[in-house]
Amino acid sequence: MATKMEITMEPTIHKNNIQDFKVNEVLQKKAPIIEAKEVKVWYDDFMAIKGIDIAIKPNTVTAFIGPSGCGKSTFLRLFNRMNDYIDGYKMEGNIKINGKNINKKKVNVEVLRKEIGMVFQKPNPFPKSIFENIAYGLKIQGIKDKKFIQKRVEKALKQADLWEEVKDNLKKSALALSGGQQQRLCIARTLAVEPSIILMDEPTSALDPISTAKIEDLIFELKKKYTIIIVTHNMQQASRISDYTAFFYIGDLIEYGKTKKIFTNPEKKQTENYITGRFG
């Protein structure tokens, strides 16, 4: 099994490097899709984010790495305002997505979240059928056209590389799927509403290596159409799939740059220590 894994993953790294080169050429011209300035976050008196600036370019994969509790998940959840429901949460600073400040009062959070999808750490399908899981995002938008929904469901499942496995069982409960399948279902569910950015909060930490490899391949595929930010504790994963890497430490962004540079020649000592496994 282990050798098979290496075979499937080896070309990914190879492809990644070529792609990286091409994408970066294009990127030099593209404006950032996400721009955060002087972002600070508190939970009651605890300061979770201590003033972070970051700019993320479209059609890239950016990895957020750092030890637990460093604020990377909190920071990620700012982009689709999922922190809003947490008691005692307070935020300062400016986050622009596609040039628009997402924290203005008149911003409709529901519309924002259709634009910015999210995949969570633990696969969290709804206790409904596979079909219903994916159709949900469309139905809540008021879409009733059955043919349209059916097409979108199929497209999303194909994009998430799950169609072949479930096409005969769309009525089956999503909870009957394996963990890896459930996570791909959650990705498909996110894709069905056609966001432009996908936030992934440790999407493979609850999965076995084979399911992980599948999802990594998927992320690589999705990069062509979407901007992806992924929080991960897995250094190899960050180096395999991301174009850019941001290293967080105790609420600060220590270093941010091209993944290759961060992993081969980091500027800060802290980054090097973390990546080489000396702490964290």
Next chain:
Amino acid sequence: MNNIKKNRLKDQLFKFWGICSTLIGLILLTIFIGDILIDGISRIDWGFITDLPSRKAEKSGIYTALMGSIWILILTAFIAIPVGVAAAIYLEEYSKKNWLSGLLEINISNLAGVPSIIYGLLGLEVFVRIMNLRASVLAGSLTLSLLILPIIIVASREAIKAVPSSIKDASYALGASKWQTIWHQILPASGGGILTGVILALSRAVGETAPLIVVGALAYVPFAPQNPMDEFSVLPIQIFNWISRPQHGFIENAAAAIIILLLITFMMNGIAVYFRNKWQQKWK
């Protein structure tokens, strides 16, 4: 060594004490039900259920009281369920967690422990006198609704709380509004628990006597209620009335009516258990 023996002895003693405690409850209940069955089972026939009350024990039936109980049950459900579930949703999903919501929470739990006669007095003053509903089915239902609201709220909140937050996160992250998340995810997922709480609360309402007596339910009504403003009696009051008569025939009637009342509550509890299991299976 000595210590181990001591512990084993304690263990045995506690086990014995546990068995005794369980048996006491079971035996008493069995004796009670057995006694009632011996007294009343021969009295139950179709006529007993469909006959109107009469001065003669053997001609007397529970029709008016049974209909009164059913009216009360349905009206109470219609009033208490929407209010109780909505309050639970508000407290669990909308209200900010601060000292005020803490105070509300404690008070709702306290209300669940207020003696039912107090609710009767409240109902008498507010519904019967101020709102001028007289001793009607509606006044009785409103009073019982107040009585079971805290139970419904507490049970519904527990059920809503048990919905995993990952499901809510997933719904919000797809762009669902709060209400859509509640309607499409939280309520279906917590429905089994809410329903169980509601049915148990209603089965308590069916057995209540004191608040209805205070509100003015009658011991003798010649006809079953036709609309919410009619006068009414309910099974527990009918039973109470028959038991206080000296003739033996009425004692038999009371026993038979108790069997019917117990059947209703057992059935309701059975339905509650059934729904709970069915919902739990769906979640696995």
